[in-house]
Amino acid sequence: MRTAIKVIAYIWILGAVVAVIGASTLDDPVMSFLSGLFFAFLGILGFLVLAWANRKDDPD
Numbered sequence: 001m002r003t004a005i006k007v008i009a010y011i012w013i014l015g016a017v018v019a020v021i022g023a024s025t026l027d028d029p030v031m032s033f034l035s036g037l038f039f040a041f042l043g044i045l046g047f048l049v050l051a052w053a054n055r056k057d058d059p060d
Helices: 002-023 029-053
Strands: none
Touching: 002 029
């Protein structure tokens, strides 16, 4: 189960990185900044999910 969560978290983080790069190409600088901030926040959530899945307190 944790392996599936880890794979999903890695895809989530990769998608957030691609979205931040894509947001930087928007014409409106305010929307570019806000979109980049939002997707960076989602990337941080992905890292938190990955850290949760890698915890050592509970064996599978």
